Amino acid sequence: MSAHGITSRAHPLWLAYILHRLSGLALALFLPLHFLLLGQALRGEAALDQSLAFSDMFLVKIAEFGLVFLLAVHMFGGLRLMAMEFLPWSPSQKTLAAGATATSFLIAVLFFMKAI
Amino acid sequence: MTSETLNVTIDRGAAGLQDYAVPAYDNQTVLDVVSWVQQNADPTLSYRFACRVGMCGSCAMMVNGVPRWTCRTHISKVLDGNAVTIGPLRNLPVIKDLAVDMDPFFDKWVAAEGVHHGAMTRDDPIASLGDDHPEQSGADFGRECINCSICYAACDTVAGNPNYLGPAALQRAWNLLNDAKDEGRMAILEAVSGTGGCHNCHSMGSCTTYCPNELDPMSAIAGLKRETAKSFFKRGR
Numbered sequence: 621m622s623a624h625g626i627t628s629r630a631h632p633l634w635l636a637y638i639l640h641r642l643s644g645l646a647l648a649l650f651l652p653l654h655f656l657l658l659g660q661a662l663r664g665e666a667a668l669d670q671s672l673a674f675s676d677m678f679l680v681k682i683a684e685f686g687l688v689f690l691l692a693v694h695m696f697g698g699l700r701l702m703a704m705e706f707l708p709w710s711p712s713q714k715t716l717a718a719g720a721t722a723t724s725f726l727i728a729v730l731f732f733m734k735a736i
Numbered sequence: 737m738t739s740e741t742l743n744v745t746i747d748r749g750a751a752g753l754q755d756y757a758v759p760a761y762d763n764q765t766v767l768d769v770v771s772w773v774q775q776n777a778d779p780t781l782s783y784r785f786a787c788r789v790g791m792c793g794s795c796a797m798m799v800n801g802v803p804r805w806t807c808r809t810h811i812s813k814v815l816d817g818n819a820v821t822i823g824p825l826r827n828l829p830v831i832k833d834l835a836v837d838m839d840p841f842f843d844k845w846v847a848a849e850g851v852h853h854g855a856m857t858r859d860d861p862i863a864s865l866g867d868d869h870p871e872q873s874g875a876d877f878g879r880e881c882i883n884c885s886i887c888y889a890a891c892d893t894v895a896g897n898p899n900y901l902g903p904a905a906l907q908r909a910w911n912l913l914n915d916a917k918d919e920g921r922m923a924i925l926e927a928v929s930g931t932g933g934c935h936n937c938h939s940m941g942s943c944t945t946y947c948p949n950e951l952d953p954m955s956a957i958a959g960l961k962r963e964t965a966k967s968f969f970k971r972g973r
């Protein structure tokens with residue numbers, strides 16, 4: 621360990637910051653894949669269906685869960701930032717509110733995915 | 737305390753990390769430990785302090801990877817077993833050993849318009865603010881700042897962008913923006929909305945987490961973000 625550097629970053633706000641960054645990055649990396657799949661529609665129904673069959677695989681289902689998670693934390697991480705910077709609430713109130721909404725969003729979307 | 741002797745490692749720049757065995761006492765701050773080394777083991781060790789009571793802000797160092805005011809930090813609070821690693825403050829150029837050059841830090845106070853903008857002369861009567869100035873509580877916001885640069889050392893945005901004004905300077909600007917006796921509103925908003933200004937802040941909150949006086953620069957910067965945004969939508973700048 622360099623005596624010069626900082627090692628103790630593990631406090632909630634910094635973790636929220638890094639989570640926001642990494643989830644944003646991961647979502648950006650996913651986008652081309654998403655468009656590629658949708659783009660299959662241009663090649664006709666059969667091609668799209670063939671690609672969509674891929675999403676029935678178990679591993680892909682697990683990955684979808686990750687995707688919903690990323691979406692949830694990134695979206696509400698962003699709302700948290702805007703609330704923190706633009707609303708005169710106390711910091712702990714905001715963290716609580718954001719945590720609660722993110723969890724409920726995650727649960728809601730999972731149910732929604734099961735339904736369709 | 738687990739042992740009679742402390743294993744103290746000090747980052748001495750070009751000379752590398754050096755180990756010292758320092759006798760442990762019941763009442764001993766990190767600054768006491770550094771002073772013991774300088775007085776008994778190596779008189780060439782350079783470090784900086786003045787008041788020893790948390791007023792002057794000159795004794796901040798990295799202690800086990802955390803920026804701290806060493807004169808008010810008891811060694812038992814930071815010991816890892818009986819070892820501690822002490823280095824110069826992060827994000828500032830090292831002069832020698834534990835003494836850093838604070839110039840960039842103070843230059844940014846001025847760059848952020850952290851100076852008083854008065855409108856009156858010494859011949860004017862002293863204006864009384866009374867109790868009916870609710871905005872004055874905003875001016876009290878970071879009054880207890882001792883310019884120790886701990887927030888500046890803790891901030892990853894400062895580490896990544898040398899032009900960023902940093903938490904302390906921006907908090908000072910926020911104070912003055914809320915001070916009924918300060919007339920520099922436009923100058924301050926201009927200064928804090930530039931390339932090195934408040935909008936660089938990612939709200940990581942390390943400044944607020946590590947401020948030894950429990951101030952909240954992060955919220956002050958959020959305030960500046962609000963005011964500069966408002967001013968932008970109102971005046972287009």
Ligand code: FES
Nearest residue numbers: 788790793795807
């Ligand atoms: S020596 Fe003055 S604040 Fe520590």
